[in-house]
Amino acid sequence: MMRIESLTEPSATNAAGRTPAIETDAVTVDIEGHRILSDVAFAAHPGQLHALIGPNGAGKSTLLGVIAGDQNVTSGTVRISGKELSEWSVRQLARERAVLLQDHSVFFPFSVRQVVEMGRTPWARSPREDDDEDVVAASLAATDIEHLADRRIPSLSGGESARTAFARVLAQQTGILLLDEPTAALDLGHQEAVLQLARERAQAGDAVVVVLHDLTLAAAWSDRITLLERGQVVATGTPVDVLTAERISAVYRHPVEVLMHPTTGTPIILPVRTGE
Template sequence: MSAPALETDAVTVEIDGRRIIDAVSFTARAGEVHALIGPNGAGKSTLLGVIAGDQAASAGGVRINGLPLEEVSLRELARQRAVLLQDHTVFFGFTVRQVVEMGRAPWARTSQEDDDDSLVTAALSAADVRHLEHRRIPSLSGGERARAAFARVLAQNTGILLLDEPTAALDLGHQEAVLQVARDRARAGHAVVVVLHDLTLAAAWSDRITLLEQGRVVASGTPDEVLTAERISAVYRHPVEVIRHPSSDALLVVPVRRAG
């Protein structure tokens, strides 16, 4: 098992007197895709913000690559982890390529700067927006903007990738493509943490899953360990079946629907 890339130790977050995260201990490792799942308001995005260093914890600690987060400078943090937020709208008149080039800012005046052009071009291709590179962001559809934002974090070329609902605005084909890129990054030795609502996608693409409910960890483990029909039905307050695809043996989470 690889060393932890990110760890939280009993992290708690309180905002306006409400406990959003309640004593959560979490570990993400290099070489793995780790999905955060849970119903709306479970604390997924808040936890991602804490491990990214963008949201302060009220209690508990965070370590990145073995170091306490508070000991890592902002510039060094930007060289260790890249973050894709839910809200990635850019209204200014930048082109797609200019937005993706922003991902290279942490590496300015370093030897890594020599790779800027090749990494930007590779990121544009990986996110399927190279054909849009000269288009201005306001002219794009929501899905195209989402892919441009994804390309920006890929161009940042960090060992840790934090993705908050990267598939939300995407069609089926691009959902699969984005998560394939995430899987490829993990195979290359990176740590990938991804917030997902689609449980079947989480099952298909994750090595590990952490299920949250009301700010607490309900279960953490492999998809088979976490995604049981009884547990998911209870947490999401809706009956589901967890079945295997007859051809691929993939795990499928299917809501139970009333006929008519």
């Protein structure tokens, strides 16, 4: 079994951050006879943006599904805000965590505004329902899609659709955000804007877990990173501690060099290319 490296302790700058918002213990997932996750221990804390990285098939999206409550585990335990996942009702869980799936396609001709309004469903018939209009408007503005509010979803580009899905997650107003490749269909500017929003939610006290393929983006925006390979945790810690050239080259099976950004000091990961 691969040894898990806990490279650094979670930040103690936020008192609440010392208690995990999400915690898994020895989680194993088997699907159709294949082991997808093996004995995974993971924790995400309030006030931090925690990135999940790893090659294709490493188990990143499966782990996100586990902590969202959408993927059954073969063994192990999952706790959300200190309670085991089985103790939460569907409505309670929807008020506790919001999930952005990798596949967020909507095939019915809803408008952008209607899709964002769906994020408010968990708060129906509660005092927070009174905030719906303001929250939806703020979510549209934050994701730069106010001008698309009346457009029908099938008419949107991939990037516009992705921003609409992210706006729905923001409108849900939970303390835990689970984002599966939120930047995949976005151009450079909107990638930065989405991760800036995710970072702001963490700075406001939310626990944010995001699956990312771009290692340099993960390094730039994350407080902590968990690196997965073949369903196991290889390392967890700060971007500087996790993203070493030796470790990334071994896990991704391609040589890389790691440079430090001259201003921010965050790692920049570059593949080593040979030939012309």
